[in-house]
Amino acid sequence: MQPFLGPDFLLETEAAQRLYHDYAAEMPIVDYHNHLCPQTIAEDRRFDDIGRVWLEGDHYKWRAMRWAGINESLITGKDTSFKEKFLAYASVMPKFLGNPLYHWTHLEMYRYFGLEGVILSDKSAETVWEVCNAKLATKQFSARGLLQMQNVKMLGTTDDPCDDLHWHKMIAQDPTSTMVVRPTFRPDPAFKIDKPTFGDYIMKLSRRVGFHIDKYERLLEALSMRLDHFGRHGCRAADHGLDSMLFCPVPPVAELDRIFKEGQSGATLSVDDVTAFQSAVQVFLGKEYAKRGWVMQMHIGATRNNRSRMFKALGPDVGCDGIDDRELANPLNQFLDTLDREKALPRTVLYSLDPTKNEVVVTTAGNFQDGSVGGKVQAGTGWWHNDQLDGMERQMTQLAQMGLLSQFLGMLTDSRSFLSFPRHEYFRRLLCKIVGEWMDKGHIPGDFELAGGMIRDICYNNAANWFLDESR
Template sequence: MTQFLHQDFLLDTEEARRLYHDVAADLPIVDYHNHLPPAEVAQDHAWDNLGDLWLSHDHYKWRVMRWAGVPESHITGNATHRKKFDAFARILPKTLGNPMYHWSHLELWRYFGLDGQLLNADSAEDIWQATQEKLASPEFRAQGLLKRMKVELIGTTDDPLDSLEHHQTFSASAQSADLKMVPTFRPDRAMAIEAEGFHSYLEQLEALTSQPIVTFDDLIKALLQRLEHFTAHGCRAADHGIGQLTQAEELSSAQLDKILQAGRQGKALTSTDAESFRMALLLELGRAYARADIVMQLHIGPLRNNSSRILTHVGRDSGADSMQDLPLAAPLNHILDRMDRTDELPRTILYALDPSKNPVIVTTAGNFQGGGVAGKVQAGTAWWFNDQLDGMEDQMNQLAQMGLLSTFTGMLTDSRSFLSFPRHEYFRRLVCRIVGRWVADGLAPQDQELLDGMIADICYHNARRWFIS
């Protein structure tokens, strides 16, 4: 009988096993996009129990708990961390078939050495006690958990208003010699012109930059001042969360000024005006990223906060998001071309939440290669609902067949959890299975130097070249 999550899990050919165990398994991790709290890294945060560490910020787990019938009091409510852990332990067997079942056991096994133990209602007490003993030791604080997984870099996600004091503190510490923590510029709130808090946000930006924001150019100047602050603190990338991308009109400065003023006054804007404003802002920021030689990431396609009940009682980003199903190809090509036509397109990574858009992403990326940069525009890894076996395999196969898998910057956690890094192992096993099957099927030569280099690049070196070297 095949053992669950055994040593050769997913590795179904001899070549896949060799590639994983000899090449991929021990490579460091460059996790260039996540949502870890910088303060917890800099302060080397400690947790009292697994319930807090595992469940306080992980909306993936919240989502499956709700689906399995756990009351909100035992997910995000006032129940104790122990009761929340017990609730999760009870429902985890129900997640069989969902990647949560694999991820959770890999986390228990890789961090806590509980190999072979399955979490359920019967084992919850023993696992709770075993993890309690571990969490009491210094190596299970935040930095120790990252080092345990050989994490070399984490790219946090930060608002332009952030002081970056925790990044500065950490970069000055001895620990930064082995682990780099760099900020990522995420100006979504500056682009949400129809949002209720837009005027208040710009007031804070004005105060921070001593830059009155009356015109569109004023807004750009203020944001670029903050971008300079970010790059001075090691920023390697910017990130934009885009629910909907449209082929907006190209407006004059006077028109953009008028829209900005209307947004600051809380006036209703047409969807055309709002999208035109956003795309103009994205265009100017993209050009600035190119000048600063930082990577632009576009996360396209979530439909967020769909449950009014959860939004009211729990808050934003609490596990009530889904995929958009809107057209993408024309507006995406249009905005990238506007930067590319003047040679102002930065290195770019594109992510689509709708997996049916993967071919659009890959073929769009192929349109804008050049400048002597390998994979200058990337088809980013399978994202969010898609970072499961079928989703990742489909994304990589489409990238391989329509583009170049060899230049792929690989996996990231996109997570708020310090225990999420075994997802890199999950990905590495899968990419080794894909390439191993190519060899077994006669689709790739059994050329060890060629295959080893490709796997090492996808799992580590390509990301390292983009975000560290």
């Protein structure tokens, strides 16, 4: 029996062990998509306590705590201390066996706080609380210190087009900063015309650009200005969050003006109108990304805010979002083809929350490789409900069999937590397990420089070439 999270955790063959320890473990991290707060990095903030770090805003943990029978007051209650919430979390940790949170939580305890061998439960909770809080009070455990512990070289935050990017500027100008922090352009509010917040958002964007956005072409002008602003602050990527993939041929500008004005006024739009508007704006943006040499990421397939009572009480992103199962192949191929026909398809990363669409994503990516860059259209890593062992293994296996695993950009945290970076280790161990088994079974040559070179590319080099190469 192997020790829990021991040196060879997940590494079930000698080949896997050698691949991980000799090739993967020491590679730096390029975390090209996350939701960390740039202000926290700029100010190099220290954190109050482990309860706040672990539980404030972490809907993964909230969801699991509810499943384990914890009262909502001990999850999101405003009158409950973070120590009480932490003790509640610790008390149900034994119920998390088999859930990735069991691994993630203990990896964070071990890798950051030196608590190897401690198993979190109500019995160990006070000790864990005291040890973690004592370390969080030190300079080494500041926001930047935590990132440096994990050898993070680059971060891609997620930012609204209206953001002034003040904190990114501060980080870039700070001579003591040891990592690159790039903004990522997230324009969802500007094209999700069916949302009740659309009109207010257009007013906000109007104030930011300094002119009234009263028609479709003025919206494109405003977005172009914000793209330029993001570019001046080091942006190299955009991200579109799409609950479902909608696409149709782009209609005439006069029709888009009508739809824009109706949406801005709060009128209820038909599905056809919503599809037409989203398609037009995303085609425009795709061309702009290609012109600038940026990467376009598309996160597709969440069904959000399903529990209306919880949404009314707490708002979005509280652990009530699931996997949607709507059509993907046809609209996604049409969208990419529209850009490709004009030779305006940017480097693209596709993520599907529905794991049954993995093959669709991989084969769609394969349709649009053009030889200009390896893996120009990527099948992104297992996302959200799928960034666990089975989900990541499915994604990598299908990518290897239907595409080229060697061109894969690898792992990202997609997290709001400064303690989430051992997930890169989790991914790397799994990757080495898979490739090590191929070697052990004779599916690939027993050549460690060959396989190890691919491991290093997936862990770091491929993403570094896309997001850190200043020559682009």
